[in-house]
Amino acid sequence: MKNYMIAILSALIALPTLAAAPALQDIKEEDFNKITKEFAANFVHTTVTPPNSLGALFGFEVGIIGGVTRAKNIETISKSISSSSNLKYLPHAGIMGQVTIPFGISFEGSFFPEKKFGDVTINSMSMAAKWNLTDSILPIPFIDIATRFHFGSGEVSYATSDSVSDVPVNSKVSVESSSYGVNASVGANLLLFRPYIGAGYVWTDNTMKVNASSGTIFDTSFTSSKEAKKKHSGSHLFAGGQLSILLLKLGVEYSKVIDVTKYSMKLSLAF
Numbered sequence: 001m002k003n004y005m006i007a008i009l010s011a012l013i014a015l016p017t018l019a020a021a022p023a024l025q026d027i028k029e030e031d032f033n034k035i036t037k038e039f040a041a042n043f044v045h046t047t048v049t050p051p052n053s054l055g056a057l058f059g060f061e062v063g064i065i066g067g068v069t070r071a072k073n074i075e076t077i078s079k080s081i082s083s084s085s086n087l088k089y090l091p092h093a094g095i096m097g098q099v100t101i102p103f104g105i106s107f108e109g110s111f112f113p114e115k116k117f118g119d120v121t122i123n124s125m126s127m128a129a130k131w132n133l134t135d136s137i138l139p140i141p142f143i144d145i146a147t148r149f150h151f152g153s154g155e156v157s158y159a160t161s162d163s164v165s166d167v168p169v170n171s172k173v174s175v176e177s178s179s180y181g182v183n184a185s186v187g188a189n190l191l192l193f194r195p196y197i198g199a200g201y202v203w204t205d206n207t208m209k210v211n212a213s214s215g216t217i218f219d220t221s222f223t224s225s226k227e228a229k230k231k232h233s234g235s236h237l238f239a240g241g242q243l244s245i246l247l248l249k250l251g252v253e254y255s256k257v258i259d260v261t262k263y264s265m266k267l268s269l270a271f
Helices: 002-017 029-042 073-080
Strands: 061-068 089-101 105-117 119-130 143-159 172-187 192-210 228-246 248-257 261-270
Touching: 029 061, 029 073, 029 089, 029 143, 029 172, 029 192, 029 228, 029 261, 061 073, 061 248, 089 119, 089 261, 172 228, 228 261
Parallel strands: none
Antiparallel strands: 061 089, 061 261, 089 105, 105 119, 119 143, 143 172, 172 192, 192 228, 228 248, 248 261
16 A cells, blocks of 8 residues: 555656756855745645544544645746756655544644655655644534644755756755644535635745765855755645545645645545
């Protein structure tokens, strides 16, 4: 089952990734801030789950998630360096799971093992604790309200080329991001379909670096180092819906993470 899910995830994530690695060089501070913000948003936690728990006592869900984050700044910067660059979206995916225990408490997470697609390598993980208030202290008919605390991390790395970067061939650029945040969501319990909306706040910590014996991808007016760091924080708004067909769950979610647009989907089984 795990290998089957990884195979599906690999197919989902490979399509946008195989277009090309981003063409980035001589990165100024302003551009660095924009680039890291889009990578950060891409790895912020989601399992495309509504606020309801999976049962009054216990429940279990397992499936796959996948989606893309709009990378309009990375696209603009890459095209200014190489007109053939065609990276419009950053992909994200994972094996997702959710477990509910008494008092409306659920634990959820996603994991994507390190996989290489052409010159690009990706890995990510995230976890969250969710408390459904309407299962415990605030019962409201046909409405679910929940709070969530989450954290996660992810990394994208790619091989560089001397045609688009001032570093030797066979060097590697990597972008690492970690995040944590809180949010609250409210949803309607319509039996087969559960729409929901939510809002929260996220904090991210990001590092971009090049592994090379000489040269750098950064403009020297910004830094002469081979790596740079940036923290981002901001609002996290999201809306989605989940369709239930017996044990099968189909979910979609739109989110705005620190002003970056993100789309996600889910296919799972719940017991």
